[in-house]
Amino acid sequence: MNSIITYLLLYIQYLHKQLFWCLLFIAKYIPLKQWAFDDAHSPKYQKFKTDKLPIIKRFVMQDWQFLTEYYLLRYGKPLKPVKTHKGKVRNVPDDTVCPVCGAPHQYIYDNNGGKGQFKCKVCQKTFITGEQVTSPLVLKCPYCSHALVAKKDRKHFTVHKCVNNKCSYYISNVRKLPKDLKQSQRYKYKLRYIYREFSVDFFAMDLDSLPKNASSLEFRSKSAHIMGLCLSYHVNLGLSLRKTSMALKDIHCIDISHTMVANYAHTAATLIKPFVDNYKYSNLSTMIADETYIKVRGIKGYIWFIMDAV
Ligand SMILES: [Zn+2]
Ligand SMILES: [Zn+2]
Incomplete structure (x- = not known):
């Protein structure tokens, strides 16, 4: 009797220990909480991910005689x-020519029952007469190879979109x-592949030129100090232009207009810009x-500023 109790007690202790190890294993290696809240996979952040570049195809004129x-x-x-x-009337006018390969009207089908869409028998291109099909570049979706459609024309860029409903990119985003x-x-989420074609030539910008309203840096004797104060209040402390002007007057007895504060800030920004945008820093040992x-x-x-600690 006694030996059975001892045996059972030992067994309970053994099970207890096993349970402890199991719990420890779960706590250590199965991050249940992080799993549930892992933001990186959230469709909300799709907008901040860098997409692949589209496939760029240049237009090459084909020769229908060579193709035949x-x-x-x-x-x-x-x-x-x-x-x-x-007995049937052919709805293809005699002057119809394939815009891709130049095939004459004898090789062109009426593709939608006389409504003006044609198809070339030689190169299989469908087209509407007068339509711009010979654009020099065609952008294609890197996921499904469908031609991208230019959707929005913004001031500095054009948005090209993949509108294919069977696109793997679109399907996997809808699933998330x-x-x-x-x-x-749904419009709140980025679901389709998008490419922005910028029309601004960034490299043509002159980073070193001063804007019209930047002030000259040839200061009167104390002005460098005043400019420092302006920047401290306006940039570091985030005061408005008018409040900075007031602070300088009330605290330092310096009479300076808010437009002058703006000019100082503008000048400083222009001077710093070349060092921020594309200044070639040598390899640094400590970065912050x-x-x-x-x-x-x-x-x-999100924005990251990374710079040399020194
Ligand atoms: Zn053709
Ligand atoms: Zn696609």
């Missing part, structure tokens, strides 16, 4: 002109959406970094 010769060589029979059925999301709320965010229309945009 190739057809003959490849298949052993010539490519015949489009048959006209007896919250299950209870209403159709009308700061992360911050700016809310634009309710969406957080």
